[in-house]
Amino acid sequence: SIYLIANIAYHTILPIDTLINDRAIAVKVGRVVLGEGTWGKVGEVFFGVSVAISTFGALSSSLMGSSRLPFIAAQEDMFPKFVALIQVKNGTPIVGLFTMGTLATFWVWPTDIGGLIKYVGFLSWAWWGLCFAAVPYLRFTQPNYPRSFRVFLPVTGFAILASLYLTIGQFVASPIPCLGWLAVVAAGVPIYFGFVDPDNTCRTWMAWLLSKLSKLLKAEL
Numbered sequence: 001s002i003y004l005i006a007n008i009a010y011h012t013i014l015p016i017d018t019l020i021n022d023r024a025i026a027v028k029v030g031r032v033v034l035g036e037g038t039w040g041k042v043g044e045v046f047f048g049v050s051v052a053i054s055t056f057g058a059l060s061s062s063l064m065g066s067s068r069l070p071f072i073a074a075q076e077d078m079f080p081k082f083v084a085l086i087q088v089k090n091g092t093p094i095v096g097l098f099t100m101g102t103l104a105t106f107w108v109w110p111t112d113i114g115g116l117i118k119y120v121g122f123l124s125w126a127w128w129g130l131c132f133a134a135v136p137y138l139r140f141t142q143p144n145y146p147r148s149f150r151v152f153l154p155v156t157g158f159a160i161l162a163s164l165y166l167t168i169g170q171f172v173a174s175p176i177p178c179l180g181w182l183a184v185v186a187a188g189v190p191i192y193f194g195f196v197d198p199d200n201t202c203r204t205w206m207a208w209l210l211s212k213l214s215k216l217l218k219a220e221l
Contacts, residue, residue: 129163
């Protein structure tokens with residue numbers, strides 16, 4: 001809600017051209033609200049620091065959540081088993097953290113942070129849309145399946161429409177990068193089946209790497 005209110009304030013205070021072209025919207029708002037001169041500079045610093053604090057907070061929570069995704073996938077044998085290693089002293093999924101950090105570095109290296117945000121946003125909303133669509137699908141195909149709670153279907157419908165808008169809009173704006181990102185996702189399909197197939201040839205080297213990383217990082221499954 002705070003994020004929504006902040007964006008409403010930005011659109012109320014600044015013209016649309018400034019919102020499109022300015023790379024530091026919050027700083028600009030601080031200068032416009034408090035005027036030119038000393039107070040304007042104070043506003044720039046205040047809003048800039050506020051955004052930085054908010055960014056670090058969001059990054060911390062995102063890192064704690066996203067690092068568990070490869071960790072859980074490895075526990076379910078959908079990822080190399082060594083990714084499920086937990087650091088004994090701190091209890092953190094240390095290899096999962098390294099995995100997410102390495103992937104983020106790899107994706108941001110040839111472009112900039114803006115490209116990484118677009119990549120994450122496009123694929124995240126595509127997957128979230130599929131998750132939202134699963135709710136009405138399971139509601140009608142498995143109506144008697146036990147559920148902890150039920151979601152009001154119009155809310156799910158709104159979420160599906162929002163995800164479609166964000167995904168299709170990004171694809172229309174940047175079709176070539178989006179096709180590349182989808183190709184990378186598709187490349188994971190044979191890798192996935194290679195990991196979950198009990199007769200695959202990856203088991204030997206993965207078991208060796210699991211043993212080595214366990215000793216090096218003082219971690220265990």
